[in-house]
Every structure is written in C-alpha cells, then in structure tokens.
Amino acid sequence: MGGSSSRSNFLVFGAPAIEQAEIDEVLDSxxxxxxxxxxxxxxxxxxxxxxxxxxxxxxxxVHSCTAALHLSLLAAGLTPGDEVITTxxxxxxTVNAIIHAGCTPVLADVDPDTMNLDPDAVRKALxxxxxxxxxxxxxxxxxEMDALCDIAAQHDLIIIEDxxxxxxxxxxxxxxxxxxxxxCFSFYVTKNVACGEGGMVIAKDPERAARIKTLxxxxxxxxxxxxxxxxxxxHYFVMECGFKYNMMDLQAAIGIHQLxxxxxxxxxxxxxxxxxxxxxxxxPITLPAPTAPEMRHAYHLxxxxxxEQRAGISRDAFLDAMVQRNIGVGVHYLSLPEHPYYQERFGxxxxxxxxxxxxxxQTVSLPLSPKLTDQDVEDVIAAGQDIFN
Numbered sequence: 461m462g463g464s465s466s467r468s469n470f471l472v473f474g475a476p477a478i479e480q481a482e483i484d485e486v487l488d489s490x491x492x493x494x495x496x497x498x499x500x501x502x503x504x505x506x507x508x509x510x511x512x513x514x515x516x517x518x519x520x521x522v523h524s525c526t527a528a529l530h531l532s533l534l535a536a537g538l539t540p541g542d543e544v545i546t547t548x549x550x551x552x553x554t555v556n557a558i559i560h561a562g563c564t565p566v567l568a569d570v571d572p573d574t575m576n577l578d579p580d581a582v583r584k585a586l587x588x589x590x591x592x593x594x595x596x597x598x599x600x601x602x603x604e605m606d607a608l609c610d611i612a613a614q615h616d617l618i619i620i621e622d623x624x625x626x627x628x629x630x631x632x633x634x635x636x637x638x639x640x641x642x643x644c645f646s647f648y649v650t651k652n653v654a655c656g657e658g659g660m661v662i663a664k665d666p667e668r669a670a671r672i673k674t675l676x677x678x679x680x681x682x683x684x685x686x687x688x689x690x691x692x693x694x695h696y697f698v699m700e701c702g703f704k705y706n707m708m709d710l711q712a713a714i715g716i717h718q719l720x721x722x723x724x725x726x727x728x729x730x731x732x733x734x735x736x737x738x739x740x741x742x743x744p745i746t747l748p749a750p751t752a753p754e755m756r757h758a759y760h761l762x763x764x765x766x767x768e769q770r771a772g773i774s775r776d777a778f779l780d781a782m783v784q785r786n787i788g789v790g791v792h793y794l795s796l797p798e799h800p801y802y803q804e805r806f807g808x809x810x811x812x813x814x815x816x817x818x819x820x821x822q823t824v825s826l827p828l829s830p831k832l833t834d835q836d837v838e839d840v841i842a843a844g845q846d847i848f849n
Contacts (some may be wrong), residue, residue, distance in 0.1 A: 473788030474650030525646030597626035600758025
C-alpha cells in the first residue's frame with residue numbers, strides 16, 4: 461500500500477469495542493435457548509429507561525432505528541399525504557421511514573457549522589400540510605431544540621427525534637430524545653452502544669410506547685413472547701396489522717453491557733476527538749465546530765471537510781489516500797438530493813439545499829471508536845498529516 465505512514469494491517473472504520481461480558485451474556489442466552497424477544501430485551505429496556513431518566517413504560521426495544529422511526533410515525537397518527545420536514549444531511553433511513561409510513565418527506569437545509577437542521581429553513585418549508593418534523597442530531601451534536609420545539613408548538617407538529625448518533629447527548633442539561641413526542645435510537649454495529657442491529661423508542665406517552673410494542677411484533681397482544689414461558693401457554697390475539705420489528709434477546713444481551721460502559725466509551729472518544737483537534741488544527745481542512753457550552757456532544761462522528769481549492773486535493777482523492785495507508789474512513793453523508801431515487805420521485809435538486817450539498821461533497825469521517833488504541837490514533841494522525849504535507 462502507498463504512503464510513508466502506512467500501517468501493516470487495515471484499520472476498520474467504526475469497529476465496536478466488545479468485551480468478555482457481552483460474550484458471556486450471549487452465551488447465556490444460547491445455553492438458555494431463549495434467542496428471540498424475551499427477558500433480556502425487557503432488562504435492556506429497563507436499563508435504557510434508567511439511563512435516560514424515564515419510566516420503563518415509555519420505552520420499546522425494536523430491531524433497528526429505522527423500525528423505531530417508522531413505528532413512531534405510525535403511532536403518532538400521521539396519515540398518507542401528511543408532510544414531515546427533515547434534514548437532507550442524513551442516512552437514507554430517516555427519509556425512507558417517512559415514505560414507508562405513507563407520509564411525504566420535505567427537506568429543509570442545515571446550518572453550515574453545526575450541520576443540523578436550520579430552524580429558519582424549517583419555517584420556510586412549512587405548508588398547510590405539514591404535520592411533523594424529524595430532526596437528526598448529526599454526529600452526536602444536539603439540534604437547536606428550543607427553536608424547533610417552538611416551531612412545533614406554534615404549528616401543532618409532531619416531533620420525532622432521530623437520535624441514532626446521540627445516545628449520550630445533552631441539550632441544556634436535558635437528554636436528547638426527550639424533547640419531542642418520540643426519540644429513536646440506534647444500536648447498529650458502528651453506534652456508541654453497539655448490538656450489531658437494534659433500536660429503541662422513547663415515547664412521551666406510554667400508550668404510544670405500548671402500541672409500538674404491539675406493532676413491532678405482528679400486531680400481537682402485549683407481551684406475546686410470554687406465551688412460551690414457564691407460566692404456561694398464553695393465548696395471543698392480533699390487535700392490528702403489524703410488522704416483524706421486534707428486538708431479540710441476542711441483541712439485548714450485547715446491549716446490556718454496552719450500555720453499562722456507555723460513558724466510559726464516551727470519555728475515550730472525547731479524548732480521541734481532542735487529540736485530532738490538536739493534531740489537525742494546522743491542516744488545510746475544516747474541523748468540527750466547537751460544542752456550545754450548554755450542550756454535550758456524543759462524539760459519534762469526527763467529520764472533517766476537504767475543500768479541494770483550499771486543500772489542494774479533492775475529498776475523494778483524500779479518501780483513497782487514507783485507504784491506501786490502511787486507514788478506514790467514512791462519508792457522512794452525501795446529501796439526500798444527490799441520490800437518483802429521490803431525484804426521480806420527488807424532483808429534489810442538490811442545489812436547492814446548498815449547505816447540505818457542500819458538506820456532503822466535502823465530508824470525511826475519521827475513525828473514532830473506543831476500540832482504537834493510542835497507536836491506532838497516531839496512525840490516523842500520521843496518515844492525515846502525511847497526505848497534506
């Protein structure tokens with residue numbers, strides 16, 4: 461591989477830090493023979509509710525954050541034709557969930573510094589058909605929730621927070637996921653709490669959380685998994701046409717111990733973040749904006765912007781050069797209007813969302829996993845400095 465700072469092995473982007481406790485808990489599930497939704501899902505839900513400071517009745521574990529978003533939109537009572545405003549700078553799952561719920565996604569541009577939904581752009585995107593909003597706490601930085609909640613209150617909008625990056629984030633001392641009607645979280649393999657796959661919903665209304673649990677398991681009556689427990693066979697009833705979105709005990713077995721170390725891992729990512737800031741400060745790239753004093757950043761993604769005119773190298777050439785030096789990197793994200801499906805279905809044009817377009821074409825995410833050793837971090841720094849020097 462090219463480059464004077466090449467590693468001998470490839471550094472995988474976003475590899476999770478898995479310890480023996482997770483392995484033992486999964487083995488316990490395998491030995492017990494209970495692999496699907498069961499007691500460990502319930503235990504994980506209780507632990508997550510405790511971490512977020514909400515009642516257990518408000519929490520529902522599901523198969524993914526995509527499922528969490530989809531079910532939240534349905535539980536909110538949104539109907540086909542309702543417009544839901546969201547950001548163009550997000551993974552496709554955010555807007556796909558809106559489409560799957562039968563609603564119409566409407567984009568509002570992002571703030572150029574925070575990369576989060578711009579409240580002024582949201583106001584401009586409002587129409588008489590607007591019923592909801594899905595702000596995404598991009599990279600772990602909380603959105604301007606005061607302004608977004610004010611807009612929602614003025615126009616009677618449902619807020620569903622996409623907290624896939626933001627399990628640990630705080631806005632003015634309050635956890636993300638608790639500002640809107642729903643908060644949706646991800647436990648995908650690269651996330652701050654990693655289960656391989658998995659998601660969680662926090663609903664302000666416990667009745668909506670209960671409905672999400674029903675919808676997530678084919679529409680079966682509550683706690684249908686108990687029909688196979690030692691309490692004896694329990695008859696179940698189909699309450700409505702649901703989905704196969706339930707979380708498995710195998711996922712929850714990993715999540716229980718990941719959640720126990722969530723703040724320890726957060727501190728490790730903070731240390732790496734600060735090391736990058738110090739080491740890359742003199743390079744011709746744009747580093748993440750400072751975190752506002754009243755916020756806690758989750759440090760999920762360390763995104764830098766590579767402007768070819770300033771840096772002397774294109775973003776894609778920088779990506780290739782890092783990979784040649786055995787450093788795995790990511791792109792978060794090419795803006796949604798750049799993708800053919802959305803262009804064809806909605807007529808979206810990237811130029812209509814200039815901030816998201818520019819960021820999407822310049823952004824690179826560097827490794828930030830708590831699994832990184834000090835040497836791994838130094839290898840990332842050396843590769844970046846080598847490319848620009």
